[in-house]
Amino acid sequence: MKQTRSLFRRFLKVHFLFIFFPPIMLIFISAFFGVSDIHKNNVNTLNLFYVTVLLFGFIIVAFVILSWRFFLTLQKRLARLQEVMSFSAENNSFPKPISVQCDRMDEIDELGSSFNWMIQQLEDSRKREYEEELLRHRLIANLSHDLRTPLTILRGHVTRLNKEPMSFEGQDSLSEINHTITRVGDLMDDLLSYTLLTSGKHPFVPVSTDIGRLVRASVAAWYPVFEEQEIQLDVDLPADETFYWEADPQWMTRVLDNIFQNVIRHAAEGKYANIAVDVEKERIIVADRGPGMDNSSYERGAGIGLSTCHYMLKKMNLKADFTSNEDGTSVAIGRV
Template sequence: MKQTRSLFRRFLKVHFLFIFLPPIMLIFISAFFGVSNTHEKNVNTLNLFYVSVLLFGFIMVAFVILSWLFFLKLQKRLALLQEVMSSSAKNNSFPKPISVQADRMDEIDQLGSSFNWMIQQLEDSRKREYEEELLRQRLIANLSHDLRTPLTILRGHVTRLNKESISIEGQNSLTEINHTITRVGDLMDDLLFYTLLTSGKHPYQSTSTDIGRLVRASVAAWYPLFEEKEIQLEFDLPTEETFYWEADPKWMTRVLDNLFQNILRHAAEGKYTNIVVDVEKERIIVADRGPGMDNSSYEGGAGIGLSTSNYMLKKMKLKADITSNGNGTRVTIGRA
């Protein structure tokens, strides 16, 4: 950017003139009167002294006034720029461009012009990010929808083949194919839900939630599935005591569903699950005796369910502490 004028250079020029020009004029005037009155004996040196004192005082006052006006104007322009920056930080939004005088373009205007250019770059970047996010969400939604058709066709062929007389190895293969189709469908559902969740399609609605009651309802809904897998279910769910969290009941239910689903997917071989509602410490504990997260089977997928749970817990100002080893996994949900 070409600099046309310098603010501080103008400041130095003006002050140089006020400091050095009056004394130089005084010297010339004194010399002129001194030459024109060489023959006069009675020179009023006292008046000349008074003139010098007044001129010096005038220089000092003018210097102070000019300096004060200069820095006052400079402070106002910098305060305007600082106000725009601080207001955007307080409101958590992009700042608005500031006005710049193109015909002047001193150092402050150049700073404002650079600031406006930065804002424009940030807005363009945010616009591109928003468009890419919409494209990604649309792509995931379309893929989740389009892949259901071939999966449905595959399941239909598996059902038809089950009615045919085939060997035991063939039956086992068909069972594994059907199981894989179900797993892929569940992963697509998790991916679609996570995409909709992060895009605001499932808005967070905070309310005072009875956690003890909510956990009991979730355990009752999942109990038949645990029983079907022959998983021993132990739980400590107080009925007379409870605690409340400011949370979304639907989101909390979804978090528990993800935990219970992971137990059925990864830890069913442990044949044990323990669910505790700790009223005193206000936390939820879900533990199993599976192989652990590091040794889980291929059904672990990409961890979409865990990412979904962490996202919802963070929004509700909660957190999940996970401890996992070869003897099982323990998830503790509490306040962040």
């Protein structure tokens, strides 16, 4: 935008006129009186002295008043711009555009115009990001739904082939195919859950939650699964002591379900799992004796589920610390 008027040039021009124009006029007046009357009458000389003092006093007072008025106006305009910026920072929202005088634009109006342009660009960017996020969520939801049909068809063919006579190698291949179909279905479920979660489809309702009781309920629900996989379950859940977190019980249950599921998927060969509640440090500890997270199988299957866990825990002001090596994996859930 082309600048039409300079605020500071106008300020300097006015002050230049008030500083230099009156003394120049005084010199001309003094020269005129000096030629005609100043040597004839001493009274005129005294009057000229008073006029000079008054003129310089007027210059000083006018200079102070103009400077005060200029900087007061400048301060008000900058304070208005700063107020708009501070309001948006305190309320975590985009600021409103400020009014700009386009007919007599100066440096402050240029700054306000650039500020308004920046707001418009940010709003357009946020709108595009929101539309892209909706498109991504819709695409993932549709893909997760559409892929279930071919997976169901494949599972039906595998079930039919299991009834046909075939070699042990064929049976192993069908078993691996069936296991792979199950894993793909689980991954799609995790992806769909994460998409719905990050898009706000699963409401977050934090309440004061008895963590000891919640962990006991989750362990009781998963105990038959651990028993079926022949995993020795070592449980340390104090019955008389507990602690409370401001958390969503459904979200916490889903976090524990995901961790227990990872133990079943990736650490079942260790045949051991330890689940404990540390009341003193207010932590939930789940440990196994699997191959560790460096194992490729663990890495391939844990990504989306763990991302969902981390997202939920972060919303509840909690965190999960993982410790993993070849002797097993341990996760401790506690406050941030």
